[in-house]
Amino acid sequence: MELSISRINNFVGCPYSLELFYKYGIVSTKWKDAAEMGTAYHKLHEVAVNAEQDGTNVMEAVAAVINEKYEHCPSHKTVEEWEKEQALVTYGFLAYHWFYDVADFEIIKAEVPFYGVPILDSEGNDTGHTLKGRIDNLIRMPNGHILIHDFKTTSHDLTSGSYWTAQQNNMQMRTYLYAARCLQSHGVLEEFGIGKDEIIFGAMIDVWKKPGISPKFITQKDTKLLVEGGQYYSNDFKVEWTSDLECRANGVITQVKMGAKGAAYAIRETPDMYGARLIHVMTEDPDMYFARRNVPITDRDMALFQDNLAKIVRTIDFMNQTDNWYNVKTKCRETYTCDYTGICDADIDISQGILPEGFKCIFDKE
Numbered sequence: 001m002e003l004s005i006s007r008i009n010n011f012v013g014c015p016y017s018l019e020l021f022y023k024y025g026i027v028s029t030k031w032k033d034a035a036e037m038g039t040a041y042h043k044l045h046e047v048a049v050n051a052e053q054d055g056t057n058v059m060e061a062v063a064a065v066i067n068e069k070y071e072h073c074p075s076h077k078t079v080e081e082w083e084k085e086q087a088l089v090t091y092g093f094l095a096y097h098w099f100y101d102v103a104d105f106e107i108i109k110a111e112v113p114f115y116g117v118p119i120l121d122s123e124g125n126d127t128g129h130t131l132k133g134r135i136d137n138l139i140r141m142p143n144g145h146i147l148i149h150d151f152k153t154t155s156h157d158l159t160s161g162s163y164w165t166a167q168q169n170n171m172q173m174r175t176y177l178y179a180a181r182c183l184q185s186h187g188v189l190e191e192f193g194i195g196k197d198e199i200i201f202g203a204m205i206d207v208w209k210k211p212g213i214s215p216k217f218i219t220q221k222d223t224k225l226l227v228e229g230g231q232y233y234s235n236d237f238k239v240e241w242t243s244d245l246e247c248r249a250n251g252v253i254t255q256v257k258m259g260a261k262g263a264a265y266a267i268r269e270t271p272d273m274y275g276a277r278l279i280h281v282m283t284e285d286p287d288m289y290f291a292r293r294n295v296p297i298t299d300r301d302m303a304l305f306q307d308n309l310a311k312i313v314r315t316i317d318f319m320n321q322t323d324n325w326y327n328v329k330t331k332c333r334e335t336y337t338c339d340y341t342g343i344c345d346a347d348i349d350i351s352q353g354i355l356p357e358g359f360k361c362i363f364d365k366e
C-alpha cells in the first residue's frame with residue numbers, strides 16, 4: 001500500500017477507517033472546512049515563496065490565487081461564510097508576513113512532494129509498503145542546518161504546553177524527515193543544492209492560530225464614529241447611503257439595522273472591515289496567533305519511529321490477510337470528527353454495496 005501520514009494516523013486510531021478506504025475504496029464527498037482553509041493558507045505561502053524565488057511580484061501572485069480560489073461561492077456555503085473564510089486566509093497570511101518581517105532562514109525549496117518512499121524496518125528490510133506526502137518547505141538556518149519546515153493552522157491555544165507536547169510526539173514530522181532523508185540518499189535533492197553528504201537535522205513548525213471572531217454588526221455608536229471619522233481599525237472607510245434602502249462602505253453594500261428612533265443605525269462589517277479588525281486583533285497580540293518552534297528529532301527518535309512504522313504496516317498486513325479489522329468508536333469525534341461517521345453512527349453494512357449520501361466509492365471509476 002502507498003500510505004500518507006494521515007491514513008496511518010487514522011488507522012492507528014481506528015483500523016476500520018483504513019478498511020473502508022483501502023478495501024472498499026470509500027471516501028467522503030463532504031467539504032471539510034478546516035482542511036480547505038489550511039490548504040488555501042499553505043497555497044498562499046507556496047506561491048509567495050515561488051514568486052520571490054522567480055523574481056516576480058509576490059502580492060500579485062498571492063492575489064491571483066485568492067481571486068481564483070474564492071471567485072465562486074460553492075453551493076454548500078452561504079456568501080457570508082465564504083467571504084469570512086476568504087478574509088481569514090487573506091489577512092492571516094498578511095499578518096504572518098507583518099509579524100515575520102525579516103526571514104531568519106533561507107527557504108531552499110517550497111513544496112517537496114514525495115511518493116514511493118519505501119517503508120523499511122530498523123534492520124533495513126522492505127515491508128512492501130510506501131509513503132507519500134508533501135513537505136511544505138526545506139529550509140536552511142543561519143548556522144547551515146537544513147530543516148523540514150511545516151505550516152500548521154489550528155484553533156488550539158498556542159501558549160498551552162500540551163499543544164507543543166503533542167507536536168513533539170506527532171509522527172508527521174518524523175515521517176517527513178524520513179522521506180526527506182530518503183529523497184536525499186537517492187540524490188533527488190541535489191537539484192536544490194542539497195548534497196548527499198549534508199545532514200537534514202530536524203523540523204520547524206510554523207503555526208497560525210485562526211482568530212475565533214466572525215463578521216458582526218457594529219454598534220450604533222461605533223457606526224456613528226465610523227461615518228463621521230471615516231476610520232475603522234485604522235483603515236479608511238467611507239460609509240454612504242446610495243439610495244433610501246442601500247448603504248455602502250467603500251462601495252460595498254452592507255447590511256443595516258435601523259435604530260428604534262431617529263436616524264440612528266448600525267451596519268454590519270463588510271469583508272474588508274472584518275479584515276481590518278482581524279489584522280488589528282492579530283497584530284495587537286501576535287504571540288497569541290503565531291508561533292514558530294524547532295522540533296528536535298534525535299537519531300534515536302528516528303530509529304524508534306522507523307521500527308514503529310514497520311510494525312504498524314505489518315499490523316495492517318495482518319488485519320488485511322485475516323480480515324481482522326476492528327473499529328474504535330470512541331475515536332469518532334475525539335479530536336476531529338471522522339470522515340466516516342455517516343456510515344458508522346448507523347452501523348451501515350457497506351459490504352452490500354449501498355452507500356449513504358455524502359460518500360462515494362473511488363473504485364467505481366476504475
Ligand code: SF4
Pocket residue numbers: 014015016017327328329331332333338339340341342344345
Ligand atoms: S467513524 Fe468512528 S468507527 Fe467509523 S471509521 Fe471513523 S473512527 Fe472508526
